[in-house]
Amino acid sequence: MSGSSAVADTAGEPLVRFDKVVKSFGSLVVLKELDLAVAAHEKVSLIGPSGSGKTTVLRALMTLEPIQSGVIYVEGEPLTHMPRNGGLVPADARYKRRMRSKIGMVFQQFNLFPHMTALQNCIEAPLSVLGLGKDEAVARARELLQMVGLGDKIDRYPGQLSGGQQQRVAIARALAMRPKVMLFDEVTSALDPEVIGEVLAVIRDIGTEYKLTMLMVTHQMGFAREFSDRVCFFYNGAILEDGPPEQIFGNARHERTRQFLRAVLEAQ
Amino acid sequence: MNDIFNFAFAIQILPLLAKAAVITVEMTLAGFLLALPTGLLLVSLRLYAPRPIGLGATALIEFLRGTPLLAQLFFMFFVFPLWGIRLPVTAIGILALGFHYGAYYSEVYRGGIESVGRGQWEACQALNLGPLRGFFRIILPQAIVPIVPAMGNYLIALFKETPILSAIGVAELMQTAKVIGSDTFQYTEPITLTGVFFLVMSLISAAGVRWLERRVKGVHR
Numbered sequence: 076m077s078g079s080s081a082v083a084d085t086a087g088e089p090l091v092r093f094d095k096v097v098k099s100f101g102s103l104v105v106l107k108e109l110d111l112a113v114a115a116h117e118k119v120s121l122i123g124p125s126g127s128g129k130t131t132v133l134r135a136l137m138t139l140e141p142i143q144s145g146v147i148y149v150e151g152e153p154l155t156h157m158p159r160n161g162g163l164v165p166a167d168a169r170y171k172r173r174m175r176s177k178i179g180m181v182f183q184q185f186n187l188f189p190h191m192t193a194l195q196n197c198i199e200a201p202l203s204v205l206g207l208g209k210d211e212a213v214a215r216a217r218e219l220l221q222m223v224g225l226g227d228k229i230d231r232y233p234g235q236l237s238g239g240q241q242q243r244v245a246i247a248r249a250l251a252m253r254p255k256v257m258l259f260d261e262v263t264s265a266l267d268p269e270v271i272g273e274v275l276a277v278i279r280d281i282g283t284e285y286k287l288t289m290l291m292v293t294h295q296m297g298f299a300r301e302f303s304d305r306v307c308f309f310y311n312g313a314i315l316e317d318g319p320p321e322q323i324f325g326n327a328r329h330e331r332t333r334q335f336l337r338a339v340l341e342a343q
Numbered sequence: 344m345n346d347i348f349n350f351a352f353a354i355q356i357l358p359l360l361a362k363a364a365v366i367t368v369e370m371t372l373a374g375f376l377l378a379l380p381t382g383l384l385l386v387s388l389r390l391y392a393p394r395p396i397g398l399g400a401t402a403l404i405e406f407l408r409g410t411p412l413l414a415q416l417f418f419m420f421f422v423f424p425l426w427g428i429r430l431p432v433t434a435i436g437i438l439a440l441g442f443h444y445g446a447y448y449s450e451v452y453r454g455g456i457e458s459v460g461r462g463q464w465e466a467c468q469a470l471n472l473g474p475l476r477g478f479f480r481i482i483l484p485q486a487i488v489p490i491v492p493a494m495g496n497y498l499i500a501l502f503k504e505t506p507i508l509s510a511i512g513v514a515e516l517m518q519t520a521k522v523i524g525s526d527t528f529q530y531t532e533p534i535t536l537t538g539v540f541f542l543v544m545s546l547i548s549a550a551g552v553r554w555l556e557r558r559v560k561g562v563h564r
Contacts, residue, residue, distance in 0.1 A: 137468070137469050168473075182462060182469075186466035188481055199472070203472060203476055249470075
């Protein structure tokens with residue numbers, strides 16, 4: 076890497092940092108004192124068996140799940156707590172909104188607004204949350220929908236689009252908020268096999284065109300290997316092994332990791 | 344002359360009844376227009392307010408649904424003045440209809456709101472839409488579509504309950520029919536015409552609701 080300013084940023088505080096994060100549902104502990112640091116512009120794939128906690132990492136980061144202990148930092152600031160009188164207190168709504176605005180998320184089930192067209196889906200939040208003017212929001216949404224290959228379908232309702240097209244709208248919608256971190260939660264799992272490629276292609280484009288930090292939970296091992304800077308293998312609420320894709324896929328240290336990859340690759 | 348049904352008399356009282364029918368329709372619409380926001384407020388409190396307020400809203404909903412409209416009407420008519428609240432009878436009628444059916448509508452809204460997937464709320468949060476904006480722009484529009492037929496059916500039910508207002512002397516259709524009857528000792532014609540009016544209006548409304556039902560099925564799905 077060159078000595079650009081982007082790299083200088085990463086040299087200091089990571090963009091996202093999980094510090095001993097514990098998440099449990101009742102007696103079931105989903106994240107066990109998880110530590111994870113993601114540098115700015117890093118693309119990290121989270122893989123592992125279901126129930127291993129990888130989706131919870133994204134949901135906690137998006138503030139969709141409260142955590143029981145530990146702290147999540149984004150750009151060095153705690154996500155759900157704000158500093159006051161030398162300590163940390165639970166964040167108020169304004170602080171949470173400001174922190175959340177750094178993060179965008181794409182869901183397995185798309186979660187598009189079914190009563191709004193593709194364009195309306197992409198301008199709703201920029202208009203009301205970012206306070207953009209109508210013209211600016213529309214221009215931004217058009218450009219993004221163009222980029223995801225749906226420039227000719229901006230007036231379609233989600234129900235009139237295929238799964239792959241809906242997911243691409245959802246990606247455009249998240250990008251319209253200009254987040255610094257994009258979270259992809261099994262975004263191809265609900266799709267027919269023949270449209271998975273078009274969604275992955277869009278994610279690949281975003282990775283090269285935007286300076287984004289990306290965290291992605293995926294079962295697409297080929298994509299994770301080719302696309303990510305780093306792969307984290309989750310097992311039982313902790314990261315058992317993480318490293319560059321060549322290491323995880325080519326030369327995993329842990330038997331559990333190798334077992335998982337064998338099973339997944341066999342199934343595919 | 345016909346002993347069973349006097350057509351000449353029926354025609355003679357028709358203008359009077361028509362005027363009263365307008366009041367019936369007005370009371371229906373006013374009650375409906377009050378019930379819609381009342382139901383929305385009650386369900387919002389029930390689902391989203393802090394627990395004590397939510398429980399209070401639930402209790403109020405159950406109370407309004409579990410006691411007769413006539414009792415609520417009499418309570419407002421006889422007890423409110425004791426507390427210094429004096430309202431015209433039409434206002435009492437509208438309030439009673441609006442609150443009573445508001446409680447029913449809150450349950451209808453709840454069904455609709457709970458039919459909207461959790462993922463929609465999560466998308467709102469991920470996009471940083473605040474709770475109010477998320478509710479009114481995203482959740483509610485989706486919740487309304489499937490409950491339009493149920494709302495229409497409650498509107499018809501509300502319409503058919505307006506004769507209860509005659510108990511406190513609102514000059515709606517039934518009250519007018521009773522007054523004509525007691526003035527002329529001829530009840531058959533005014534009461535029959537009143538019944539026919541309700542039947543015709545209900546049938547037309549029911550057809551309207553069925554039409555809406557078909558329209559709604561095709562929306563965005």
